[in-house]
Amino acid sequence: MITMGIDIGSLLSKVVIMDGDSLISSGIVDTTGNIAGEIDGLVASVLSDAGIGRDKLEGAAGTGSGAELLENVDFREDEVTCVGTAAGYLLPEISMAVDIGGQSITAILLDAEGEVINFMRNDKCASGSGRFLEVMSGAVGIGVDAIDETAAGAKKPVHISSQCGVFAESEVISHVNAGEDAADIVAGLCEAVANIVAAQARKFGAEEKYTLTGGVARIDTISKVISGKLGGTFFPFPHDPRLASAIGAALLAGME
Amino acid sequence: MFAGIDIGSLTAQAVLLEDGNVTLSKSISVRPNPVESARAVMGQLLEENNLSWGDIGYCVSTGYGREKIQGKGMAQENVSEISCHGLGALSLVPQVRTVIDIGGQDAKVIRVDGAGELVDFVMNDKCAAGTGRFLEVMCRTLGVALEDLGPMSQGARGHIHLSSRCSIYAETEVLHYLQRGVDMASLAAGINRSMAHRVIALVRRVGVEKEVLMSGGVAKNVAVRAELEKMMNVKMVTPRLDPQLVGAFGAAVMARKASGAA
Numbered sequence: 001m002i003t004m005g006i007d008i009g010s011l012l013s014k015v016v017i018m019d020g021d022s023l024i025s026s027g028i029v030d031t032t033g034n035i036a037g038e039i040d041g042l043v044a045s046v047l048s049d050a051g052i053g054r055d056k057l058e059g060a061a062g063t064g065s066g067a068e069l070l071e072n073v074d075f076r077e078d079e080v081t082c083v084g085t086a087a088g089y090l091l092p093e094i095s096m097a098v099d100i101g102g103q104s105i106t107a108i109l110l111d112a113e114g115e116v117i118n119f120m121r122n123d124k125c126a127s128g129s130g131r132f133l134e135v136m137s138g139a140v141g142i143g144v145d146a147i148d149e150t151a152a153g154a155k156k157p158v159h160i161s162s163q164c165g166v167f168a169e170s171e172v173i174s175h176v177n178a179g180e181d182a183a184d185i186v187a188g189l190c191e192a193v194a195n196i197v198a199a200q201a202r203k204f205g206a207e208e209k210y211t212l213t214g215g216v217a218r219i220d221t222i223s224k225v226i227s228g229k230l231g232g233t234f235f236p237f238p239h240d241p242r243l244a245s246a247i248g249a250a251l252l253a254g255m256e
Numbered sequence: 257m258f259a260g261i262d263i264g265s266l267t268a269q270a271v272l273l274e275d276g277n278v279t280l281s282k283s284i285s286v287r288p289n290p291v292e293s294a295r296a297v298m299g300q301l302l303e304e305n306n307l308s309w310g311d312i313g314y315c316v317s318t319g320y321g322r323e324k325i326q327g328k329g330m331a332q333e334n335v336s337e338i339s340c341h342g343l344g345a346l347s348l349v350p351q352v353r354t355v356i357d358i359g360g361q362d363a364k365v366i367r368v369d370g371a372g373e374l375v376d377f378v379m380n381d382k383c384a385a386g387t388g389r390f391l392e393v394m395c396r397t398l399g400v401a402l403e404d405l406g407p408m409s410q411g412a413r414g415h416i417h418l419s420s421r422c423s424i425y426a427e428t429e430v431l432h433y434l435q436r437g438v439d440m441a442s443l444a445a446g447i448n449r450s451m452a453h454r455v456i457a458l459v460r461r462v463g464v465e466k467e468v469l470m471s472g473g474v475a476k477n478v479a480v481r482a483e484l485e486k487m488m489n490v491k492m493v494t495p496r497l498d499p500q501l502v503g504a505f506g507a508a509v510m511a512r513k514a515s516g517a518a
Contacts, residue, residue, distance in 0.1 A: 103425065125383070126424035135424060165424045166384035166393055167361070 005250030008066030011102030059253030082248030088114020100216035128196030154187030194225035213244035260507025265361035290321025344506025358474035386454030409445035416446030452483035475499035
């Protein structure tokens, strides 16, 4: 069964085409003010990558903070259900998914069947989110994509004590001004993000088996520190972790 | 002479007292560390008035690095900002029972009794929302000076509504409003109002008892003051002193007490 999932996130929009539980093609663009226009283009290019005509689609679902703006979907589902479905379905072993999006951190608890039992979300504050990471890496003068590469050379990561993005940015700037090595500063901010995310995840108690999803999970330096702090077993998400919610939407479209 | 030194996150203040009145005061932007800030602000105040460190009988330091400032011999004693703001406010207006001190990087609400003893206090120094930093971030986004933000919103016919408490998310919201061409007065009014909402949340945790005095740099923002007065339904007292000097003044009063002078 061929289905489509569309996730309009706060920073990025994603489209996936699935055949049953396998991912055929996907695309990611920046979320702008013109969601309807940009999604039409993205859907067309993802369908053409998959070599599938729009008429062959047997289901489509939308999710994310901008989902209500979507037309041409059969239904909309919240991100927690979508991420939980993707994680639980593709990684049946796990009991928790921690999603770190552009403007939120969500810890999702799953039962043995992969159903969402409970979740806890911080979307009130930028602390530890993708936006936080953008601001911090910007203060060092690198892009988010260069974080792993930059942090690799760290010898002595700096300590960033503030949780607040505004205060942490000042700390990062003073480290830059003090002439600290960019590698040590970036490694320090990865450590800071990991601490914030792990604290959120730990509110559910220790979960033995978990995965990380969302854009921040793509940064290995951060994933590694988070898994070190949480203990247990970390199951890497089998696809680009930014796609988790869109994949969940496509899977749900197939179950309807 | 009795002296008080108060080092904040953005500015450093020095006060010299003679006969219980503030005779001399100075405020400067902070230096790289509190000890240098203390040396500079008090040094300049003394020099401008043809005085020297030897003329100070007793000095109390407060704020950032207050222990180190004492350690360097510039002060005989160091006291917490909370005690200094409480005593400073009470010494200015004896009827004061609640002090709202909003600094560059933190916010405190202090309740004192008639004797200047601390009854209760709350502080936020974990999150930029509700501190001077929030206003700074917003002013940077709008491209206006911090001191203009209060007057700017005075003539506003409406105000934007900021749904985010987080300064980083609020900055994004303000940018969207700017792009839509919303007038600066409404933007400033919405920002000042949001600031007051964060402060009032802190105020409600300890409650309000009259009289109320506002200290710290944000007290100079007329719009935030007016919003707070409306929310508390209390008219705040206006001290005969720059609100940024209240902490240093309190420290100097403390110095006079500690030295045993009447």
